[in-house]
Amino acid sequence: MSELNVLEAIRQGIDEMMAADERVFVFGEDVGKRGGVFRVTEGLLDKYGPLRIIDAPLAESVIVGACIGAAMNDTLPIAEIQFADFIAPAFNQIVQEAARIRYRSNGDWNVPMVIRAPYGGGIHGALYHSQSIEATFAHIPGLKVVAPSTPYDAKGLIKSAVEDADPVLFLEHKKTYRLIKGSVPASDYRVPIGLADVKRSGSDLSVFTYGLMLHYCLEAAQTLERAGTSVEVVDLRSLRPLDTATILDSVRKTGKALIVHEDNLTGGFGGEVAALIAEHVFEYLDGPITRLGAPDVPAMPYAKPLEDAFMLNPLKIATAMRTLAAY
Amino acid sequence: MSELNVLEAIRQGIDEMMAADERVFVFGEDVGKRGGVFRVTEGLLDKYGPLRIIDAPLAESVIVGACIGAAMNDTLPIAEIQFADFIAPAFNQIVQEAARIRYRSNGDWNVPMVIRAPYGGGIHGALYHSQSIEATFAHIPGLKVVAPSTPYDAKGLIKSAVEDADPVLFLEHKKTYRLIKGSVPASDYRVPIGLADVKRSGSDLSVFTYGLMLHYCLEAAQTLERAGTSVEVVDLRSLRPLDTATILDSVRKTGKALIVHEDNLTGGFGGEVAALIAEHVFEYLDGPITRLGAPDVPAMPYAKPLEDAFMLNPLKIATAMRTLAAY
Amino acid sequence: MTLSAEQELLAPITLRSELPAETLREMYHYMALARALDERMWLLNRAGKAPFVISCQGHEAAQVGAAFALQRGKDFTLPYYRGLASVLVMGMTPTEVMLALFARAADPSSGGRQMPAHYGSRRLKIVTQSSPVGTQIAHAAGISLAEKIKGGDAVAWTSFGEGTTSQGDFHEALNLAAVHRLPAIFQCENNEYAISVPIRQQMAVNSVADRALAYGMPGVSVDGTDLLAVYEVTRRAVERARRGDGPTLIEARVVRLTAHSSDDNDRTYRPQRELRSLRQHDPLARFVAYLHDHDLLSEAEAQELRAQIAAEVDAATEAAEQAALPDPETLADHVYGS
């Protein structure tokens, strides 16, 4: 057991996978000497050399595209996208290629690769260093999308992602990198892709969330507890595949659902969760399925008052919890 | 009044806009002599010359990117993406640029452009000539997304789109091009962006749909009428902005909602519609909000038995209507 | 940096190749087979039996020449939709090709899921292809990157049209390959059209090979209707790649003998005169002439070969047509491995 932050946990996970399997390599901008702009790969160049920690040209489409090719030639690539916002030029390679290769070849070819992307805001990153991208990619069959929130989950999931036989988009919330700490076992464990985790059990109301918002929801839930409201907080962790069973079970128990994400509300991933609940456990519902997300503006502004207005926080979340609980 | 199909209606709309305003031009692959692979721009090169009907290099990112630039230099570009599937390389320019320019410049700059994209399947186009792309783009604030289903709407909306001060993604369902005919007035009318249209009024059940599926839903609704079930069919037409009022009003009236789209179910646009209903008219609901969409496979296969299994049809839709009506 | 010196050394087709006669006859066999299959597909399309055909006609020499310089089962090929002749050389059978045309369950490329001409076979190291043009160029760079990481000496060969060089992926992939001196060969089959768009509206350079200058890799322009020239140029590129000296861009100048696809009608955009003169550049005819001129194939042998190929095509068509369509129950198979 050691106490790590999210960033260290991811680094450790990558390091251990690279030590265990020489097919694993990292390809991305500034991942070498610089150790990545967030320092996730710091120290790995010295350990594994320039054939396995490779500074890529400034070209996201070929970062992903080359990793797809490499994955088809018996290696296990980890592509790093410097900021999730900059995954956009690689959209074609991810969606039309990585995600469809197994299907289109009728199972003949597959693409075991990981795409790591630091996402999310509240870090004064403005429009292009703060974006949430999960809704776009969680819609894509053939792709897996995970978004861990704790060091334990982050390490366990990055290892599962590297081992997965299919492309996994691994979303790392930048604000959790150094903020969120937790104990991580020394043993070689995995967190399986596709399972949600009830991070807090409760009976009055279910909250579904992931990423930084998980921590805000837990904080808000604690506030409500003091007022006697018992909130269940489900960390989705894996958005595709989605753990529908855990979601529906929780609503069957509490009868109320609040979905919280940092991304813009309209067309966000919360719509999917809401729709599943509205269709499959309709009879259990004791209140309107409520979504909380960012306002529908193109992205998070830089100026602090605007960023604060854009971001959810424990207070705003607690208010929504209270309203729903009181319904 | 004349009887046109969807393709002719779009061509006529473009033609009239080009005749009326010399700032309008068309930029896309094969739009010139070839008149577009679907012949939407047929005849326009002869009429407007090679400075206004421009064959683009085979490069979607710069097709959109150059149109963004041109729109900022006082022209009104219509970019044609040959098949919606091939919009993926332009994702960055559409999402990070076109959609965010007004917002990021605090209203100083704007991008009045149209991106036309033939989409949808059932035409034996296989994985890469059949895709539905609306969920991806309807999630993007700053962008408008329309998907007309009839010649009347298509012509009225393409004209509104060309005049719009913001980027509009104009989705044309390929199968409706020649299949769907209807009368189109000779007058210079518009269909405003942002309004849904109740294509069939009913009292037992509301169906929300768009594109080719509108026609399948109308067919299915007719079947149900024979059995005494009155189905309201709402053509969303504009997905962003979405006409929430019309959607909610319809559910207030019928108490039941079925959402139908051709795109994959999970993360599809139906989730957004379901979530809005589940949150805002929860008390009116007399049954589970039901979604019908394609199975979650990476795209529509070529072989007819697989394509048929993938596609919805009036029969499958009627079955879902019956189930919900009987709830 | 265009290897124009090297180019001058290339045998025009009238020069004598040093390849054994048997190899030359085999090359001819593949060209003729590709042509026969391709022509049959058009017939089937016109007969309403195959909804979509896209041709390799006019590109056969470029493909057979290149593929003969590769090692089957070892090197990776990433051909594009005109790559019929190249995949035949790499080991795909006529029946397999026809299975794809008819979208049969046994189609090895996609089990009937993709349009015809989207070749793929893991066994043959033919990498599954998609329709968005140019994406495979990045995959070829990646495959050769992995090869370098692993210390192997296989090469990745990929093909694409000249229109496709306008795509960002072409640029990003060639640049990456040049920076890391990867064992990749980029073959551009320049037929001067991208559907209806002529090369003058696609690029302002005289030769696609010039684009190599932007990356610091050799660019070679070769007459792609001259099988032996393409073979020679590719052979050198393969040697270079295996030696670890890096990638090569090859422009094979070819003709598109057909419309873009069965959905196209090129008479609306191609000048009459051009359409009439196309057959003068037919690579198959040129190679037959070479074989005759060098007494490598008699008229009788040629006829026998053509008859044999016709029979092969008949058999393939029949076998494929009779094969089963995919079961709708399999629609959701192979989305994920687990």
Place this chain on the structure above:
Amino acid sequence: MTLSAEQELLAPITLRSELPAETLREMYHYMALARALDERMWLLNRAGKAPFVISCQGHEAAQVGAAFALQRGKDFTLPYYRGLASVLVMGMTPTEVMLALFARAADPSSGGRQMPAHYGSRRLKIVTQSSPVGTQIAHAAGISLAEKIKGGDAVAWTSFGEGTTSQGDFHEALNLAAVHRLPAIFQCENNEYAISVPIRQQMAVNSVADRALAYGMPGVSVDGTDLLAVYEVTRRAVERARRGDGPTLIEARVVRLTAHSSDDNDRTYRPQRELRSLRQHDPLARFVAYLHDHDLLSEAEAQELRAQIAAEVDAATEAAEQAALPDPETLADHVYGS
């Protein structure tokens, strides 16, 4: 096709420019102003008053030289985040720059919505920029395409780093501009680093100007720390563009005098020796020397100018710091025009 002949004609900075003394002093003023503003921003950053700074230090001559060849209010500029000196020449004021640094509501570029150094002003025809690198190159092509359609003679000038030439958008945009002979100027400010990635891992060519060969447009490589050389090269490119002869790619070889940004520490990846020698290439120092050598600026005048600039920077800083932050109520403004 690289204009190496032309390049040899370029005045080394010791040659005498034919520009009026006043213009030369004005050029110096903009360089010095940009430098002073930039240095002040770092101080404000270190003092905790500005969360993010990204510099133009080392790029000033390339930008001022180029911008002086353009016509303010007529030509479009699409500078990238290092473009401080270029936007000052095009008419942005120090106060406006500082308003962006402090993310104030009155920031004309974005109303405090974007990070600093994302310049834009419709009035000044400085086109709003984003963070994803390279997208503006396509916009520049499109602006010049529109100009051609309209029959106007404005040019579109855009700048970007050498790392950004690896992006597909660079390729697609230059190709389009070449095919249609568009009035665009593509200035690559090559400082040999993309954050930590040195040019050798970014491209395998010796000069970014070589990339022009792939498009059939002139490519010029110029010492970007030599203001007059850049001015001259750009002036010719502008003439060419206005004449309708098409685009030019200009590589301005510069130095990055600072870390990539205030979030970076370049000592982890830049050799000590290189860091120590950077100031030898300081474009500001070179130009001051030129002015002194040619008796265009006395020491007293220089001091006066610097004092004036310092006062200007003080005033701008103060005005901006005191300006109001954006009102949270405006968060949802300007998503759509209607």
